[in-house]
Amino acid sequence: MAEREHVRVAVIGSGFGGLGAAVRLRREGVTDFVVLERASSVGGTWRDNSYPGCACDVPSHLYSFSFAPNPDWPRTFSGQEHIRAYLEHVTDLFGLRPHIRFDSEVKRMTWNGEKLRWDIETAGGSLSADFVVSATGPLSDPKIPEIPGLDSFPGKVFHSARWDHDYDLRGKRVAMVGTGASAIQIVPSIQPEVSRLTLFQRTPPWVMPRVDRAISGAERALHRALPFTAQARRGLLWGIRELQVQAFTKHPNELGFVEQLAKRNMARAIKDPALRAKLTPDYRIGCKRILLSSTYYPALAEPNVDVVAGGLSEVRGSTLVAADGTEAEVDAIIFGTGFHVTDMPIAERVVGADGRTLAETWKGGMEALRGASVPGFPNWMTVIGPNTGLGNSSMILMIESQLNYMVDFLRQLDVLGGRAVLDARPGAVSAWTLRVQERMKRTVWDTGGCTSWYMDANGRNTTIWPGTTTEFRRATRRVDLAEYELVRQPAAEETAEKTEVSA
DSSP states (O other), X not given: OOOOEEEEEEEEOOSHHHHHHHHHHHHTXXXXXXXXXXXXSSOTHHHHOOXXXXXXXXXXXXXXXXXXXXXXXXXXXXXXXXXXXXXXXXXXXXXXXXXXXXXXXXXXXXXXXXXXXXXXXXXXXXXEEEEEEEOOOTTSSBOOOOOTTGGGOOSEEEEGGGOOTTSOOTTOEEEEEOOSTTHHHHHHHHTTTSSEEEEEOSSOOOEEOOOOOBOOHXXXXXXXXXXXXXXXXXXXXXXXXXXHHHHHXXXXXXXXXXXXXXXXXXXXXXXXXXXXXXXXXXXXXXXSOOEEOSSHHHHHTSTTEEEETTOEEEEETTEEEETTSOEEEXXXXXXXXXXXXXXXGGGGGEEOTTSOBHHHHTTTOOOOBTTTBOTTOTTEEESSOTTOBOSSSOHXXXXXXXXXXXXXXXXXXXXXOSSEEEEEOHHHHHHHHHHHHHHHTTSHHHHSSOOOTTBOTTSOBOSBOSSOHHHHHHHTSSOOGGGEEEEEOOOXXXXXXXXXXXX
């Protein structure tokens, strides 16, 4: 039987997290690594989400790697095609393609306690790795709710993240289910071409104007000639958002002024008092992600659009029935109902040292030391793990902080020498989680009076980081060996034993 291929590091996923990890590995001098990607191209969520109107709600110059600035962003808020092109550019700029294994979805990843490595089975073959970086991302696996009768619907059904570009929506009666970040971009994009659009709204979002514009040729030329101007622009965008965090995390009641601005944004387009009442949230702004659009409300005011406030509860043939009894005949259903965030499918495929899957370990809720390490899963870390999400800034900032942690983790292993691995201490994870959850109690995400996808099935916010990006960067600058147990390769006549590592 042939020996399976072995690498020092296996990275799972080729979105921002996976590509960022690959770049940092190369810059650290680590070349013995692979990036395992289930699709046939890079891009992650910016490859998968290609629905009409898809764009980012974080300014372009902040939604990019600090080590790969792009002076040529065409708009202040970039569209999906521009962000995907940027990721392709990063892949080529840093010579990552030889490391990427496309069409290699991870089927199973098992800790091998004898050889102190991860044995990985993929759609493209088997391999093993000393260290694994799971960068599959929380927005990678679409979630479609279980609706009675949906299986018998005779028309077209698809999720916003799996858009069917072969299906022509022109002249069709279309149902849009959901009112999240994707839905508010899709609605104004398809409204002019469908015969009737029925929006099934479970909870109305707070929507602020999207102040988007083309970036002039002169601005781009300036950024190319004088890179520090682009850095200053990025720094200003970052600084404003750092200052805003206080209102979200410590003083939610101060957000009332922002609510008034959002209501004015709605009132400018929605003149019908009944419709305005349907669209007005009953929770504090910021409890759910604040959405940005200058076209969503105008589209809802058009005569071919119906807003159903009851949410979709049943499908009877081609008739959709809302919770309030409203019915609508449709030809197609588009679900903008989010992703498996707190129950990521990849967790079912990762088997730790005690034979339990990550999903079983996280049955009571996701927990990870500094958003990265989980007890019983040695030499394994996740990027954009538990409590690393943001409500008002760029996730690229958080990703880069976690990549700092990844690099230091590998440096510590080099210093320790031999066949050594590090396993997070349960006590350290519990202490970190307790600190995070204590801080969470006063935030708008916990006190704002909404039910959001930030919460897990137990009602705990395991998604959002309750602080600034600066605080998180400090927390992940170095690996604290006191928070880990050291496992060494056993001698031939011994068994592996855990020993305490002094700080």
